Amino acid sequence: xxxxxxxxxxxxxxxxxxxxxxxxxxxxxxxxxxxxxxxxxxxxxxxxxxxxxxxxxxxxxxxxxxxxxxxxxxxxxxxxxxxxxxxxxxxxxxxxxxxxxxxxxxxxxxxxxxxxxxxxxxxxxxxxxxxxxxxxxxxxxxxxxxxxxxxxxxxxxxxxxxxxx
Amino acid sequence: xxxxxxxxxxxxxxxxxxxxxxxxxxxxxxxxxxxxxxxxxxxxxxxxxxxxxxxxxxxxxxxxxxxxxxxxxxxxxxxxxxxxxxxxxxxxxxxxxxxxxxxxxxxxxxxxxxxxxxxxxxxxxxxxxxxxxxxxxxxxxxxxxxxxxxxxxxxxxxxxxxxxxxxxxxxxxxxxxxxxxxxxxxxxxxxxxxxxxxxxxxxxxxxxxxxxxxxxxxxxxxxxxxxxxxxxxxxxxxxxxxxxxxxxxxxxxxxxxxxxxxxxxxxxxxxxxxxxxxxxxxxxxxxxxxxxxxxxxxxxxxxxxxxxxxxxxxxxxxxxxxxxxxxxxxxxxxxxxxxxxxxxxxxxxxxxxxxxxxxxxxxxxxxxxxxxxxxxxxxxxxxxxxxxxxxxxxxxxxxxxxxxxxxxxxxxxxxxxxxxxxxxxxxxxxxxxxxxxxxxxxxxxxxxxxxxxxxxxxxxxxxxxxxxxxxxxxxxxxxxxxxxxxxxxxxxxxxxxxxxxxxxxxxxxxxxxxxxxxxxxxxxxxxxxxxxxxxxxxxxxxxxxxxxxxxxxxxxxxxxxxxxxxxxxxxxxxxxxxxxxxxxxxxxxxxxxxxxxxxxxxxxxxxxxxxxxxxxxxxxxxxxxxxxxxxxxxxxxxxxxxxxxxxxxxxxxxxxxxxxxxxxxxxxxxxxxxxxxxxxxxxxxxxxxxxxxxxxxxxxxxxxxxxxxxxxxxxxxxxxxxxxxxxxxxxxxxxxxxxxxxxxxxxx
Numbered sequence: 001x002x003x004x005x006x007x008x009x010x011x012x013x014x015x016x017x018x019x020x021x022x023x024x025x026x027x028x029x030x031x032x033x034x035x036x037x038x039x040x041x042x043x044x045x046x047x048x049x050x051x052x053x054x055x056x057x058x059x060x061x062x063x064x065x066x067x068x069x070x071x072x073x074x075x076x077x078x079x080x081x082x083x084x085x086x087x088x089x090x091x092x093x094x095x096x097x098x099x100x101x102x103x104x105x106x107x108x109x110x111x112x113x114x115x116x117x118x119x120x121x122x123x124x125x126x127x128x129x130x131x132x133x134x135x136x137x138x139x140x141x142x143x144x145x146x147x148x149x150x151x152x153x154x155x156x157x158x159x160x161x162x163x164x165x
Numbered sequence: 166x167x168x169x170x171x172x173x174x175x176x177x178x179x180x181x182x183x184x185x186x187x188x189x190x191x192x193x194x195x196x197x198x199x200x201x202x203x204x205x206x207x208x209x210x211x212x213x214x215x216x217x218x219x220x221x222x223x224x225x226x227x228x229x230x231x232x233x234x235x236x237x238x239x240x241x242x243x244x245x246x247x248x249x250x251x252x253x254x255x256x257x258x259x260x261x262x263x264x265x266x267x268x269x270x271x272x273x274x275x276x277x278x279x280x281x282x283x284x285x286x287x288x289x290x291x292x293x294x295x296x297x298x299x300x301x302x303x304x305x306x307x308x309x310x311x312x313x314x315x316x317x318x319x320x321x322x323x324x325x326x327x328x329x330x331x332x333x334x335x336x337x338x339x340x341x342x343x344x345x346x347x348x349x350x351x352x353x354x355x356x357x358x359x360x361x362x363x364x365x366x367x368x369x370x371x372x373x374x375x376x377x378x379x380x381x382x383x384x385x386x387x388x389x390x391x392x393x394x395x396x397x398x399x400x401x402x403x404x405x406x407x408x409x410x411x412x413x414x415x416x417x418x419x420x421x422x423x424x425x426x427x428x429x430x431x432x433x434x435x436x437x438x439x440x441x442x443x444x445x446x447x448x449x450x451x452x453x454x455x456x457x458x459x460x461x462x463x464x465x466x467x468x469x470x471x472x473x474x475x476x477x478x479x480x481x482x483x484x485x486x487x488x489x490x491x492x493x494x495x496x497x498x499x500x501x502x503x504x505x506x507x508x509x510x511x512x513x514x515x516x517x518x519x520x521x522x523x524x525x526x527x528x529x530x531x532x533x534x535x536x537x538x539x540x541x542x543x544x545x546x547x548x549x550x551x552x553x554x555x556x557x558x559x560x561x562x563x564x565x566x567x568x569x570x571x572x573x574x575x576x577x578x579x580x581x582x583x584x585x586x587x588x589x590x591x592x593x594x595x596x597x598x599x600x601x602x603x604x605x606x607x608x609x610x611x612x613x614x615x616x617x618x619x620x621x622x623x624x625x626x627x628x629x630x631x632x633x634x635x636x637x638x639x640x641x642x643x644x645x646x647x648x649x650x651x652x653x654x655x656x657x658x659x660x661x662x663x664x665x666x667x668x669x670x671x672x673x674x675x676x677x678x679x680x681x682x683x684x685x686x687x688x689x690x691x692x693x694x695x696x697x698x699x700x701x702x703x704x705x706x707x708x709x710x711x712x713x714x715x716x717x718x719x720x721x722x723x724x725x726x727x728x729x730x731x732x733x734x735x736x737x738x739x740x741x742x743x744x745x746x747x748x749x750x751x752x753x754x755x756x757x758x759x760x761x762x763x764x765x766x767x768x769x770x771x772x773x774x775x776x777x778x779x780x781x782x783x784x785x786x787x788x789x790x791x792x793x794x795x796x797x798x799x800x801x802x803x804x805x806x807x808x809x810x811x812x813x814x815x816x817x818x819x820x821x822x823x824x825x826x827x828x829x830x831x832x833x834x835x836x837x838x839x840x841x842x843x844x845x846x847x848x849x850x851x852x853x854x855x856x857x858x859x860x861x862x863x864x865x866x867x868x869x870x871x872x873x874x875x876x877x878x879x880x881x882x883x884x885x886x887x888x889x890x891x892x893x894x895x896x897x898x899x900x901x902x903x904x905x906x907x908x909x910x911x912x913x
Binding site for chain 2: 020031036037040042043044049076078080081093094095100102105109125126128129132134135137138141
């Protein structure tokens with residue numbers, strides 16, 4: 001059996017053949033589309049390592065069947081930086097040491113980008129902690145993650161204001 | 166021949182700087198390649214079926230159903246498993262256990278591999294494994310310490326802790342005017358690195374290439390090679406990034422061996438990635454413990470005795486001791502000490518080292534017992550610890566190589582605001598109505614060193630290449646070891662290329678025991694020193710060199726120059742020395758390790774003091790850790806930024822130990838019923854606030870040439886007890902097991 005879906009993947013239009021209806025978005029990215037930056041941590045939506053943006057919102061790629069995503073816009077960690085220019089969240093994660101082993105990091109960063117876009121947390125640390133709590137970091141880099149999201153959020157808000165002015 | 170002492174190596178240019186991670190860019194952009202990210206051409210996927218009983222045997226597997234599933238290519242069971250060349254019951258390396266590789270149909274623990282299914286896709290192999298629908302003949306299981314207590318035994322054998330004692334323990338008990346006799350329990354915990362164990366195996370003739378996370382690359386090569394009858398050098402192991410290890414990735418596991426076997430059998434690359442549920446089984450865990458602590462003090466509140474008996478679980482087929490009583494051996498000055506261990510065989514996977522092995526569990530009990538003793542003595546817990554401060558190693562009288570624990574107590578207490586803490590519990594209630602409690606604990610972790618080798622190559626352009634098969638599992642080896650390497654040649658960080666994480670490099674040793682930076686760093690330091698020694702010899706023996714005739718030991722290296730220390734106008738560029746000698750590059754080698762005689766002269770430990778504040782809802786009994794201040798003295802700190810992260814991570818592990826983590830068994834099947842992140846709780850971001858780390862300065866001239874003690878594990882030690890004690894202080898309830906849950910505080 002074979003099935004085709006159209007995706008906008010990291011800004012690029014892609015026609016993707018799905019070889020098996022059981023394939024999740026996560027395994028599509030990792031095993032079939034050579035985009036292993038998105039990580040598998042639990043495969044059942046409990047850890048957040050596979051967080052990507054689907055139509056601009058945070059989603060656990062392990063919980064989505066690829067076949068159901070025809071027409072979706074997907075952004076993964078590989079699609080975040082603009083060439084050499086890091087996304088402000090990526091830069092802030094390095095500066096604030098918001099990771100250790102780096103395995104949950106793509107998910108943390110995508111989740112942070114989604115959280116900032118949702119606009120509910122701002123730079124309030126309590127709300128950031130709550131909003132980032134779907135992403136487990138076993139190394140315990142939470143202190144740095146919170147600081148990084150705070151700073152990126154501030155920087156992006158300032159830039160938006162600057163752009164609007 | 167000039168003076169052969171190495172030129173002096175200067176610190177301070179790179180060591181001590183809070184450099185950001187050199188692997189940071191790769192990690193935030195998603196290009197850092199972890200083992201399972203590799204998908205070579207022609208790949209087969211392997212999925213193993215785990216046993217769903219803990220004891221008995223597999224009586225039937227529906228192999229035909231699995232084989233009939235589209236995409237399934239092979240089903241490997243004990244009936245048709247190709248032969249292995251090594252005996253899975255043997256221990257080919259110092260880090261190995263009996264390996265479960267489908268020897269027979271016996272089941273010794275839930276989660277043990279009972280079959281391996283190969284498929285063209287992950288989906289096919291996964292479904293094939295499910296279709297096996299195993300049937301069992303099950304025997305009654307023993308999964309709690311009490312289930313098999315009658316057969317408990319004293320562990321004996323290579324690598325097992327024998328315990329320790331000094332003084333007259335019975336006299337110590339008799340001399341006590343006040344004493345306590347308490348028993349604490351700690352739950353079984355599973356490492357659960359975010360990256361599950363994974364392997365991609367590829368054969369080329371009798372040469373094997375592995376992508377698999379390993380905390381000890383060359384040791385793992387030897388371990389894997391053994392099973393396949395090939396020399397270790399035929400195995401190439403790539404492990405550039407490890408998604409967390411915590412002790413679970415030093416030891417080859419059965420499923421990894423089976424994946425390699427499958428690759429050899431099919432002559433295709435094979436990828437196997439553990440599911441999260443499979444992380445509760447064949448990859449080790451922190452064994453549950455029960456610890457009896459009997460402490461006594463005399464009329465001066467001096468400890469007359471510490472009597473620490475640890476009981477721990479192991480599997481039915483191998484011995485690993487969670488050496489909890491070790492925690493009592495070096496910490497407090499007691500007239501007499503007995504630290505002993507016993508084991509109970511249970512139907513569980515073999516436990517193994519997990520972050521802070523021994524000290525984490527042991528300190529949890531010891532620090533709470535110390536708090537109880539202080540309470541009985543009517544003394545402030547910190548004052549009680551200072552009263553029993555060990556100025557030299559208890560028992561041996563050996564001096565400590567360095568010990569700034571008193572400063573840790575002072576700085577931590579000041580930062581936390583410990584002074585004025587009421588002695589009695591339930592004295593602090595905030596405006597929010599929450600019960601507030603303050604507790605503290607002492608942290609200690611030893612400073613073991615293993616062995617490591619490194620190579621340094623100075624290039625004619627003044628840059629240098631440093632190589633060792635060291636591993637970065639998050640602790641920061643890519644950065645910290647490069648800092649040490651750069652300093653060894655007086656270069657800046659960006660003049661150094663650092664290669665690690667590959668088994669073809671000089672053996673970087675084991676990333677464990679908080680000893681990797683000291684050991685691999687020591688090897689790099691020595692390799693750089695070897696280059697300088699050679700450069701110095703060339704220069705000082707060459708009449709054309711401005712350094713001609715100078716003693717080698719009075720030379721220093723800085724910014725690509727070799728200089729005479731007392732007259733820096735006499736200097737020569739590395740490159741010029743090389744060129745004149747007709748050399749295109751210069752290679753040095755170095756060894757890292759500790760001389761046995763050094764270990765006999767000093768007791769060596771990292772120390773720390775952790776202060777915790779908890780708030781407890783008086784009605785709901787929900788516990789929140791609202792502040793956690795840790796002050797640690799761990800010798801030379803190479804990178805303060807990454808050190809703070811390591812220590813904070815450890816303290817979060819301590820919080821997890823105190824409040825969250827416990828594997829729970831179904832008493833009938835023996836299965837772990839909470840084997841995933843929904844049921845097995847670890848802290849999330851919202852659980853962590855008010856975390857502060859202080860590093861206390863410590864110069865240690867004895868621990869090793871670099872003065873490094875290691876920070877990977879000590880953060881967890883002390884924290885558990887501090888939180889337990891804070892909960893008592895808030896509520897007046899002394900819960901004598903971990904984790905402490907709401908139900909424990911709700912109970913009347």
